[in-house]
Amino acid sequence: MKSVHEFEPFSEETIDCPYEFYQAMREQEPVYQAAPGVYFVTTYDLIRKVLIDTDTFSSKNGAAFLNFQGEEGLAPPAMPPPEILEILKHGVEPRDTMLSADPPEHTRFRALVNRSLTPRRVARLDHVMHKVVDDLIDKFVDRGEVEFVQEFSMMVPLTVVSVALGVTPTELENYKRWSIDSVKILAGRVTYDEQVVAAQAGVDLDNFLAGQVQAARRDGGENLVGDLVNAHMLTDETEDGHEEYRALDTPEIVSILRQLLVAGQETVNYLLSSTMLTLLQNPAELAKVEADRSLIPAMLEEGLRLDSPIQALGRFVVKDTELGGVKLAAGSRIMVMYGCGNRDQAIFSHADEFHIERNDGRNHVGFGAGPHYCVGANLARLESKIAMEHWFDRIGNVRLAPGKNDFKHQYNFIFRALNELHLEFERR
Amino acid sequence: MIEINLKKCIKSGQCCYMFPDLVRLREDGFPAPLPQIANGHQAVDLNRAEELVDTCPAMAIHIVESD
Numbered sequence: 001m002k003s004v005h006e007f008e009p010f011s012e013e014t015i016d017c018p019y020e021f022y023q024a025m026r027e028q029e030p031v032y033q034a035a036p037g038v039y040f041v042t043t044y045d046l047i048r049k050v051l052i053d054t055d056t057f058s059s060k061n062g063a064a065f066l067n068f069q070g071e072e073g074l075a076p077p078a079m080p081p082p083e084i085l086e087i088l089k090h091g092v093e094p095r096d097t098m099l100s101a102d103p104p105e106h107t108r109f110r111a112l113v114n115r116s117l118t119p120r121r122v123a124r125l126d127h128v129m130h131k132v133v134d135d136l137i138d139k140f141v142d143r144g145e146v147e148f149v150q151e152f153s154m155m156v157p158l159t160v161v162s163v164a165l166g167v168t169p170t171e172l173e174n175y176k177r178w179s180i181d182s183v184k185i186l187a188g189r190v191t192y193d194e195q196v197v198a199a200q201a202g203v204d205l206d207n208f209l210a211g212q213v214q215a216a217r218r219d220g221g222e223n224l225v226g227d228l229v230n231a232h233m234l235t236d237e238t239e240d241g242h243e244e245y246r247a248l249d250t251p252e253i254v255s256i257l258r259q260l261l262v263a264g265q266e267t268v269n270y271l272l273s274s275t276m277l278t279l280l281q282n283p284a285e286l287a288k289v290e291a292d293r294s295l296i297p298a299m300l301e302e303g304l305r306l307d308s309p310i311q312a313l314g315r316f317v318v319k320d321t322e323l324g325g326v327k328l329a330a331g332s333r334i335m336v337m338y339g340c341g342n343r344d345q346a347i348f349s350h351a352d353e354f355h356i357e358r359n360d361g362r363n364h365v366g367f368g369a370g371p372h373y374c375v376g377a378n379l380a381r382l383e384s385k386i387a388m389e390h391w392f393d394r395i396g397n398v399r400l401a402p403g404k405n406d407f408k409h410q411y412n413f414i415f416r417a418l419n420e421l422h423l424e425f426e427r428r
Numbered sequence: 429m430i431e432i433n434l435k436k437c438i439k440s441g442q443c444c445y446m447f448p449d450l451v452r453l454r455e456d457g458f459p460a461p462l463p464q465i466a467n468g469h470q471a472v473d474l475n476r477a478e479e480l481v482d483t484c485p486a487m488a489i490h491i492v493e494s495d
Contacts, residue, residue, distance in 0.1 A: 052453070052457075110445075115482075362436075369440060374485075381485075
C-alpha cells in the first residue's frame with residue numbers, strides 16, 4: 001500500500017478514481033490533514049461521530065460547502081467579484097434554513113420539510129413518476145442507443161422535481177436551463193464566464209420560485225410549494241408548554257426549494273448513471289436484477305454505497321476538540337468523506353465490490369446520518385426505483401457503446417458524477 | 429404503542445432528533461424508545477405518533493394496537 005502522502009488529493013487522477021487514496025487515508029491517517037486547518041474524516045465510525053455531534057461540528061455559514069478550486073484544493077467560499085455581486089443583488093435574499101443551519105433552528109425547518117417528504121406524501125407523486133419515466137424512454141427506445149446521462153438519468157429527477165414545484169410545461173425549458181446552469185457553480189473548476197451564467201441562472205431561478213410561492217399563497221396548491229406556504233414553524237415554546245408558530249416567509253421558502261432542487265436533481269442523476277455503469281461492469285449482478293425486479297431497491301442502495309453521489313460535505317469546528325487522536329482547533333474545517341466511509345472494510349465485507357444482496361448494506365452513509373440525514377431520501381428512493389423498473393421493463397441486452405465512453409467523472413471533489421454513459425440496447 | 433424494528437433500522441437518527449422526548453440515540457447509533465412509548469400502556473398523542481412513524485426513512489417504526 002502506498003503511503004497516503006504519495007497521493008495528490010486534488011489531482012484529476014485521484015478525483016476520477018479516489019478509492020485507493022481513500023483506503024490509504026482510512027488505514028494510515030483516518031483524520032487526514034489536507035491543507036492547513038482542513039481535515040478529511042475518513043473512517044465510518046468517525047464520520048458518524050462527527051455527523052451526530054452538532055455542538056462541535058457545525059453546518060452554519062455555508063460550512064457544508066468548501067469551494068473546490070482544482071489542484072489548489074479547497075477554500076472557504078470567497079466573496080464573488082463585484083460584477084457577480086451586482087447580478088446576485090437581483091435574486092432573493094439568502095437564508096440559512098436547512099443545509100446551513102444547526103439544531104435547534106435546523107430542527108424547526110426540518111420538521112416542516114419532513115412533512116412534505118414523508119414516504120406517504122412522496123407516494124402522491126407516484127403516477128407522475130411513472131409517466132415522466134415512460135415519456136423519457138419513449139424518446140429513445142426505438143433508436144437502440146442512448147446517452148444515458150443527458151437523456152435519462154439527468155431528466156428523470158429534473159422533470160419530477162419540476163412537477164413537485166408546479167412548473168408548467170411551457171415554463172419547463174426555462175426551468176431546465178436555470179437549474180442546470182445554476183448548479184454548475186458547485187462543479188469543479190468554473191471559469192469566470194460560467195460563474196456569470198450560473199449567478200444569472202440562480203437569480204432567474206430565485207425569482208421564478210418566488211413567483212411560484214406568491215401564486216401558491218394566492219391560489220393554494222397541492223404541491224411542495226403549497227405545503228410550505230401552508231406550513232407553520234414552531235418559534236417559541238414557554239415552560240408551561242405554550243407554543244408559538246409562524247408561517248415561513250418567501251426568502252425562507254425559496255432557500256428550502258433551492259436546496260431541494262440541487263440536492264434532489266443532481267444526486268439522483270449521479271446515482272442512476274453510476275449504478276448503471278456498475279451493473280454493466282458486474283454482469284452477474286445485472287442478471288440477478290433482470291431475473292428479480294424486487295432487487296431494484298437493494299441494487300440502488302448498493303450503488304449509493306459504492307459510488308456515493310455526494311462524496312463529501314463540510315463542517316466547521318466550533319470548539320477545540322480531538323477526533324481519532326488528532327487535535328482539531330476551533331476554526332478548523334473538516335470534510336466528512338461519506339464515499340470513503342462507505343468503503344470501510346471494518347463495516348462492509350468486500351467493501352470495494354458490488355454485491356446487491358450484501359447483508360451489511362443498510363449501514364451506509366450515502367444519505368448521511370443524524371440531523372442532516374438526506375431530507376429527500378424517500379423521494380430519491382422512489383423515483384430511482386421507478387426509473388429502473390421501467391428501464392428493465394422496456395429495455396434489454398444493454399451494453400456499453402463501443403468506442404464512445406471514456407468513463408470520466410466531473411472534476412469535482414464533492415460530487416461523484418459520471419460525465420457521459422453511451423449505451424446500446426434492444427427494446428423489449 | 430410504538431414499535432421500532434431494529435432489523436429494518438438504517439441508523440439515520442431522524443427519530444431521535446425530531447422526537448428527543450420519545451426516542452433516545454444509543455451509543456451504537458440505534459434508537460431506543462423511551463419508557464412512555466416502549467411499554468404500551470401510556471398513550472402518546474396519535475398525531476405525534478403518526479408523525480414519528482412518518483419521520484423514519486426506513487419505515488421501521490410502527491404503531492401497534494396494545495390490549
